[in-house]
Amino acid sequence: MNFHSHYAGISEPVETCLVGSGSFGRSYLAQSRRTRLVNARIAVDVTAEAAGEAFAAAGFAPREIALCSTEAEVKAAWNAGKCIAAASLDSVMELPFVLLVEATGSPEAATRHSLAAIDAGRHVALVSKEADSVVGPGLARLARDKGVVVTPVDGDQPSLLIALASWAEVIGLEIIAAGKSSEYDFVLDAATGDVTCNGLTRSLPVLREHWLPGSRSIANNAAERARILGEAFPLRAVPDLCEMTLVANALGFAADAAGFHAPPARVPELADLFAERSEGGLMGGTRRIDVFHHLRLAEEASFAGGVFIVVRCDNDETWEMLAGKGHVVSRSGKTAALYLPRHLLGVEVATSILDAAGLGRSGYGDDYRPRQDLVAVAQRDLAAGTVLKMGGHHHSIENVGAEVRPTTALADDRPAPFYLVADRPLVRAVKAGEAIRLGDVAIPEDSGLLTMRRRQDALFAANDGASV
Template sequence: MQGTDATATPPAPVRYALTGARGGFARTLLAQTLRMDRLHPSVLCDLDAEGTVALCAELGYAPDDLRVCTGPDEVSALADGQIAVIADAGLLAGADYDVLVEATGSPEAGAAAARTAIETGHHVVMVSKEVDSVAGVSLADAARARGVVYTPGIGDQPANLIEWYDRARVLGLDVVAIGKSGEYDLVFDPSTGRVRQLDQEIDAPELADLLALGEDVPATLAARARAVDGLQRSAAADYCEMGVVANNTGLVPDVEALHYPVARVAELADVYSLAEDGGILGGPGAVDVFSVLRLPEEASFAGGVFVVVRTGDPVSWDLLAQKGHVVSRSGRYACLYLPYHLMGVETPLSLLDAVDHRRAVTSRPPAPHAILAGRAKEDLPRGTRLDMGGHHHDVRGVAPVLLDAAQAPADAAPLYLAAHTTLARDVAAGELLRLDDLADPSASLLDAWRHTRTYL
């Protein structure tokens, strides 16, 4: 066996900048790279600079290495190994780093930070799906022109699912549907008749008779949905992530609201089969989200991802079914899945791929195959401010929908272009938000979206 050359030059350290450095995702990344020899934070950007310093100290970074900087001269004067902590993302323009991890979740600020990084010759790992849903195509084009990498980050569901789909595609598998689980499982306790979703619990005793899928799959799924109607299962973040996946794979939503079936993991191959075969899909090539139904002692899907394929040779797949793989009762479909996403714990893989190999998650440039848009939940009068907030980055008063871009109105407004704008006219309940409905959209985001629309 050939040994390792002890005289070989070790690979150079990789320095990263991180926006949204005080957030939950950022914490997982900072905690992980503290354990890694090659990856080091160089610039940490967050409006709460002092809170960022406190977080890093809590994680174990040396306090003497952290420097709050308010101007470009302070950033450029830092010694090797010191970390600039900044509140102004504009200071990234003169900072020394290899790759930016954008994790603000703010459409306008995140897009501006990513564009600054690209224009100054830095790679970008995009974690902010809100940014990607509006400006991702434009930013990816700018990165290619500049010769740098723009990519979703491994560890978040979009990148994980894109990679999982590409794996199936390279193997020649006939993909019918791809997707992920919703953020939180539905955990049903038969002894109490109650179902829990994170910190919410409701009575749902009828689920005891609905644990098996039955012969009529759509009917069982409809009954389960009624049983858990008291829980909010969908989230804008889910639609946003599936939009990013659609734009990087070419697969599109089957229905604009997504199906969100309440399903057990072992049922996914039956659920995501075509309607003509007893499933829920109107056609092949769909992206979707499901709500995990499980018992307390059963393992979680943990926000994982799945690909449903047609099986092909029945003998091969019967053998795989015997080994415990999820195959439909008809034997015509199978589900391949990864039951986890580890957020920033895995994202270092994307940083190293970008810097070492100039490699993105997918070799295909993104294009607008789907549009994350919004429908008014209620009558919204002129002058309404479309505020964005909450853990799932919902836009108040607006329901997210994911449209097949080939069928969407040309003037449909992206949800996160509409966020934080004021309505220029009344929008009735159920109406799709249009570009002309927005009185004061961000000029930079609007330019990015107009660039995206040139593909259609």
């Protein structure tokens, strides 16, 4: 597809407002200066100073940036052609932007901001997957009813994987599995046996014995790698499961295992590992979601947190030819891996903005609904009174993991969405291995996230008789 032609009908730049100026937001502001059809002159953060620093980091000169604390200051600065750095979305709502880029990462704030934009007739690019995993389908439905669009964003894995998987199904490929690599590679120093991941190095020379499977089962060899690596590194990350939940809700895929298989793998092994079990792989069926941990040597390229699909090879001659051209085909010749080894964060978000605001299209597609939930699971015994504090770069909760399970409507005796219980206190003890139920936590009735989730349940008429 020629993207110049695709967007040829958009003649004026789309005016946007960014809320949340972290690493994603900053990369968006920087790239927007070079994107002809997108303007990003408005940024909101906890303080106007933080938003101003984001503009400065993106390359805007101090004279171009106005720190604003009132609506009058906002209006004057806008009319003077300056970039607006503000501490409140309310203070900039009268400006003529047509799309909100919500990148706070806060489930409550993202829900509040998205609803404000939708109510005002603005489109929303929902970067905050934390909110999306709880109420994204509901927000998208409300937006559609208002004649606007909520969309995920190119630059993050859910949107990129939805595109890859839907493309594959349009051209007639049967998908066995769809997924992404976890955020950080495991990098082996073959000479020393040291393994480095996300700045942490451990001596694991025994991993060298399992670097190549040889004649062994690729799945069994990956299990041995997981055992070795799991003694030194965490092998599950909540954001991975969160992102894949969005894909499942968009495409109707499901988790093969609630906590994912997440094998440590080299790229040439993907077609074998994510095949069905009858073919020696890990999957118990088709259209499954999962992740893998990318193993590589220092001199090899990273998968860069990219996305992949594993498809069925239904014509031997075709796939033998493609294997000869370098495509990743399984030992059996029955499955192949197709992949996109990138996610460029805010650098590539403009395509999603243009699709939403210029073409009225959402990256979710037309059937985004609550099919799967990311639920919270205690990793050790948790006492009543424990606050499930969300923190860190990955917005995780200490001693709480996550699983992807079929969605049900909220109820006190049912597992609660992970990011709905974040930052809430437990009102009763939860044992290790148990899902945290809605009735286990104290959530204020004025929680916008809770209210929106209940609204979503009603919108989609969730089956009250279902169980998780």
